[in-house]
Amino acid sequence: MADDVDVIRRGEILSGYSISRSNIIPILQAVQAEYGYLSKESIEAIAAYLHMSVSEVYGVSTFYAQFKFVPVGKKLIRLCRGTACHVRGVSRVLDEASKLLGIKDGETTEDMEYSLETIACFGSCALAPVMVVDQTVHGKVAPDEVKNILDKD
Secondary structure (H helix, E strand, O other): OHHHHHHHHOOOOHHHOOOOHHHHHHHHHHHHHHHOOOOHHHHHHHHHHHOOOHHHHHHHHHHOOOOOOOOOOOEEEEEEOOHHHHHOOHHHHHHHHHHHHOOOOOEEOOOOOEEEEEEOOOOOHHHOOOEEEOOEEEOOOOHHHHHHHHHHO
8 A cells, every 4th residue: 555655645635735634534535535445554644744643633534434444345335224224124135235245244355346334324215225336326125136236236
């Protein structure tokens, strides 16, 4: 992950941001958008740029669920675990996705193709249960549809 730190330190990502604590979230988002996650080294580089301690940057980044600290797969599969999705059987959909991919919630396949995670709520309750593959939303998903969704996306 030395490449991400080199890019960050050279200012290729940071050049659009002033050295201000108020830019911490947009900078974290930009680094994650570029590399898919926040490495320890990238957090250290951001801290140095913003004249903040590493623990402050880490504290902010761990507060928000959007930030990842381990590499994610090429395809990110997210399932809603909100009330409507729970009532409509998302746990069976999650079980099927886990079985097909051979991973559990929060894990990534060894080949780095897929990551599987649950999200508190997508705000799409009328479509419950909801499964999102990258940016494609699949609503009213039944367990027997998971394989076709994964094959298609």
